[in-house]
Every structure is written in C-alpha cells, then in structure tokens.
Amino acid sequence: MSDPISHQLQANLRRVDELIAAACEKSGRTASDVQLVAVTKYTSLEVVERLVELGHVHLGENRPQQLIERSELLSDSVQWHLIGQLQRNKVRAVLPHVTLIHSVDLLRLLLHIDQVAEELNLKPRVLLQVNVSGEASKSGMSPDELRASWDELVACQNVSIQGLMTMAPLTDDVEVVRRTFAGLRELRDELRERKNGESLNHLSMGMSSDYEIALQEGATLIRLGSTIFSGCE
Numbered sequence: 409m410s411d412p413i414s415h416q417l418q419a420n421l422r423r424v425d426e427l428i429a430a431a432c433e434k435s436g437r438t439a440s441d442v443q444l445v446a447v448t449k450y451t452s453l454e455v456v457e458r459l460v461e462l463g464h465v466h467l468g469e470n471r472p473q474q475l476i477e478r479s480e481l482l483s484d485s486v487q488w489h490l491i492g493q494l495q496r497n498k499v500r501a502v503l504p505h506v507t508l509i510h511s512v513d514l515l516r517l518l519l520h521i522d523q524v525a526e527e528l529n530l531k532p533r534v535l536l537q538v539n540v541s542g543e544a545s546k547s548g549m550s551p552d553e554l555r556a557s558w559d560e561l562v563a564c565q566n567v568s569i570q571g572l573m574t575m576a577p578l579t580d581d582v583e584v585v586r587r588t589f590a591g592l593r594e595l596r597d598e599l600r601e602r603k604n605g606e607s608l609n610h611l612s613m614g615m616s617s618d619y620e621i622a623l624q625e626g627a628t629l630i631r632l633g634s635t636i637f638s639g640c641e
C-alpha cells in the first residue's frame with residue numbers, strides 16, 4: 409500500500425477516525441457505534457478500488473445507475489448505500505445491489521419498494537429521509553407528514569425501516585446545524601414510542617462539513633465524500 413493514492417487515503421482516514429473518536433468521547437458514545445460511509449459519487453473507480461483494498465467496504469452513491477455499474481465492477485465485499493433520490497422506475501434494478509437505502513423521501517416510494525421487494529423476495533433495509541430544516545430545496549418528508557403516514561409506513565411487510573436520515577442546511581451557523589440534527593433525533597425518539605414502532609436504531613446525518621456536530625447529536629451513519637478523497641485525484 410505504498411502508492412501515493414493509498415497513502416493519501418490512509419492519512420485522510422486517520423484524521424477522520426481521530427475526529428470520530430474525539431466527538432464520541434465528548435458525547436459519551438462509542439466510536440464502534442458509528443458507521444462511516446465513504447461517498448464515492450465524485451471519485452474515480454481507480455481511487456475507490458484503493459479504498460476498498462484498505463478494507464473500507466461501506467460505500468455510498470447518490471445515483472442508482474452509478475451504484476449499479478460500480479457494484480458490478482467492484483468486489484462483492486462492498487456494502488452499497490444509496491444516499492440520493494430514487495425514482496420509482498429504478499427500484500427494481502437497484503434493490504438487489506443495496507445494503508441500505510438512506511433516501512426514501514415519499515410514502516408512495518416506500519409502498520413501491522415494498523411491492524417490488526415482495527416480487528423479488530428481498531427484505532430491503534431503508535431509512536426515511538426527513539426535511540427537518542424545512543428548506544424548500546431539500547427533499548424528504550416533513551416531520552408532520554411522517555407522523556401522519558407512520559402507521560401506513562410501518563405496515564409495509566417487506567421493507568425494514570431502520571431509522572431516519574437528514575441533511576443540514578448549508579450554513580456556517582453551527583446552532584442551526586445542531587438544531588437540525590437534534591430535531592431528527594427527537595423525531596426518531598418520538599416515533600419509537602408509538603405503537604407499531606420499529607427499533608429505528610439508525611440516524612444517518614453528517615457530511616464532510618458537519619459530521620462532528622452530527623456525531624455529538626447521535627449520528628450512527630455519517631456520509632463523507634470530500635474529506636476522505638481530498639488530494640486523491
């Protein structure tokens with residue numbers, strides 16, 4: 409592993425690991441409860457291969473087509489996370505390749521996934537994407553929509569709803585970011601209390617610019633692209 413790309417990746421990952429450890433310690437959590445997902449959407453296949461060789465197999469793509477193509481080219485050990493918008497007509501093709509879909513942003517999408525999963529005899533794991541901050545540009549269900557459709561969502565027999573996902577607003581205001589992540593955690597806690605509640609163990613929140621705050625607020629999955637791959641292209 410002495411090529412320059414692997415070397416750079418190791419240095420970047422070391423910094424991320426240190427920051428995860430520090431943020432977890434600060435908030436009384438264990439680093440092993442956090443899964444790092446390396447977001448590879450802007451990264452060449454060659455660089456992604458180096459990362460996989462280093463043992464990092466949780467990879468995230470935001471486009472279903474690229475996820476499918478890369479899953480056919482890379483090792484079977486890779487665990488693929490779909491983190492971007494999923495059109496209903498892509499569900500059938502992508503479902504066999506994913507370990508977790510983070511971005512289920514509509515009730516009717518979940519119902520469709522459930523139906524396709526039954527036909528394919530699969531039990532996909534999903535997260536529901538929530539627009540906590542209420543920005544018009546963000547996809548995701550509003551907290552109120554989620555509360556209102558909860559009974560219908562959890563009635564799906566083939567999908568397993570494992571938690572929630574959100575994205576914070578792009579802002580330098582740390583408190584706005586923190587409130588968004590805390591809001592997702594509180595919503596998760598509230599839904600857990602409801603009858604028919606699923607365990608909802610996962611909170612997917614935090615990107616390169618804000619994952620430290622997300623970890624302090626309870627993130628179990630962080631999605632990092634630029635931090636991991638900086639200097640590698």
Ligand SMILES: *Cc1c(COP(=O)(O)O)cnc(C)c1O
Nearest residue numbers: 447470491615616631632633634
């Ligand atoms: C691109 C992307 C990320 C990673 O962003 P970075 O800022 O490069 O860490 C995380 N989550 C989603 C949904 C993304 O589309």
